[in-house]
Amino acid sequence: MDHVARHNPGQDSRRxxxxxxxxxLQPDLEHVAGLHWEFHVDETSEDLWMINGFVPPPGGSEAERLWARNNATSSY
Known part of the structure; x- marks a missing residue:
């Protein structure tokens, strides 16, 4: 699992x-007898992130809100 995290600045947030x-995951996995399960989350640097060829706008910005409202990328 990769997570481009804007809101995980510290250990508590990551936890x-x-x-x-x-x-x-647990509700679907815990009832399978003998199943060993684990997961790992990679926090990807925002500097290495693009969506549809656009660098995402800064977190909390009006451009980010526009992307969310439109559910689409655009230049800003």
Whole structure:
């Protein structure tokens, strides 16, 4: 799993993300007898991130809100 994290600046935030992923996976996996499961999340640098050829706008910016409202990328 790769996560381009804008909101995981510290250990507590990263732990919340891990708990969130666990909460998604565990209900489907815990009832399988003998199953060993694990996950790993890589935090990708924003400097190495593009969507549809665009560098995403800064977190919390009006351009980011526009992308969210439109559910589409655009230049900014």
């Amino acid at each position: 919340r993300t891990a708990q969130w992923v666990k909460a998604i």
